[in-house]
Amino acid sequence: MNENQRVGMFRALQLFFKNYANFTGRSKRSEYWWMFLWNLIVGVVAIVAVIGVLATVGFAFNPSHIPGSVFGALLGVIVVVFIVGLAVLVPSIALAARRYRDAGISPWWLLVTMLLANILSASDQFINGSMSNTLVMIGGVLGIVHLVICALKSKPEEA
Structure with a gap:
């Protein structure tokens, strides 16, 4: 990659998955921090989804009873979050390794x-x-x- 070339938000996402398990080479600061922002956005959406599922039945106010449908929805959200977390684990470590080398x-x-x-x-x-x-x-x-x-x-x- 050109020394002066900037990496934008969507290019960083593309490079993140293109270099899924590439632990060699280098990554610019912008590539790392755009992916940091992407992961933060996904994390906030996941938290909002969990809170939304719980709030729809008032679980926050009455934690003693969780209806089966809400439990299923909550379990579904947790499974999706877990799968996404596993999917980005290796490329996140690879990106950090490239970023360390670049620094x-x-x-x-x-x-x-x-x-x-x-x-x-x-x-x-x-x-x-x-x-x-x-x-x-x-x-x-x-x-x-x-x-x-x-x-x-x-x-x-x-x-």
Whole structure:
């Protein structure tokens, strides 16, 4: 891709799925952040769909009874969200690896900034007390480090 060529919203979506499992090469900041926005939009739509299903029967006000049709609709929304999440998992990791390389950082750092961050952030499910809070905080900091790396300017390619 040309050094000065900008990637728009729909071109980023196209490149995201075209490079589904391409962990080599580089990706511009605009490509990463447009896909970040796409994923955010899809996530908000999913949350609104879940809230909409629950609100249609007043579940928020009477959680003791969920009619079968609402349960089915809610389960359907959750299954779709799960499938979409699985469908974008590999290309999201591949895009992050390319973005790290473009910023001059080894893609192996993804293991720390994404995998370890997610493990530590979920540690409160398994560990109680102040240690859990500390691990969750470290996971959050690693997540911020990931976002900072993805925001770095592109480094010139080495010959």
